[in-house]
């Protein structure tokens with residue numbers, strides 16, 4: 267299927283800017299550093315989920331659903347953006363969030379509330395493990411729910427990042443920039459899988475370096491395997507005639523010095539450096555870790571001096587407001 271035939275609801279502002287990080291380029295002295303501003307996708311303070319949700323909400327509307335259900339951590343960016351997308355589209359939004367109702371609503375959780383999402387406090391479930399049960403309950407009460415998996419990562423959501431590669435390829439060609447390595451956060455895998463498929467579809471010449479955010483737990487399918495499987499689903503959906511294998515996935519798992527959602531030196535240093543040198547905000551969970559990883563890679567001289575790097579900013583800044591202790 268051609269991706270222009272797939273239902274899509276416009277939710278964001280595209281293309282997002284590509285900018286050179288002039289001060290950081292000078293600071294590191296040598297390689298050129300660019301940034302792709304998917305923190306500026308517009309929907310509810312921006313982030314990568316806007317791109318996925320354009321396809322997911324498009325599909326929900328095409329199926330005449332009246333509500334959506336998804337899940338994640340208490341400070342989930344995906345849930346905040348889903349709640350906003352649902353509000354824009356006249357759909358009720360149900361969120362299964364880890365933990366118990368806190369006394370104070372802050373960061374993304376505060377925004378979920380403002381978008382009038384119905385929150386199902388889900389104790390230890392951090393990845394929406396119970397959304398299928400909640401969907402059954404919603405059906406039993408007469409509703410027609412649309413299930414959005416954890417992180418919006420299925421073959422529909424991943425199409426957003428296939429298109430993102432189309433967008434960046436055009437921008438780089440217009441601006442006459444050649445990127446050697448693109449560095450980004452890889453967690454539930456939809457962003458990464460979409461980029462891998464988009465790279466083939468749109469002949470994007472840059473290498474793709476995903477930085478793993480979340481440790482694999484015992485019994486988890488290896489993250490790289492998930493990404494390959496999802497990229498292959500996208501490949502058959504778009505009739506790409508390409509089977510992806512392990513060699514198509516670069517997933518760096520060496521920057522998880524702290525647990526998921528825990529800010530350590532790596533993240534704090536990265537957040538402060540980008541804020542102080544460029545006036546750009548990273549987030550504590552995803553992009554802070556990725557940028558910290560990128561700094562490490564530069565310091566370890568993993569890139570040569572004449573190379574050009576694109577840091578793909580995937581958003582998340584609203585959760586900064588629930589990390590004031592760790593960041594001051």
Ligand SMILES: Cc1ncc(COP(=O)(O)O)c(C=O)c1O
Pocket residue numbers: 313314342343344417419451452453454455456457458549552553580581582
């Ligand atoms: C700010 C931010 N960046 C990156 C990601 C990772 O994207 P994906 O889940 O598609 O791997 C997320 C996921 O929630 C996110 O919130």
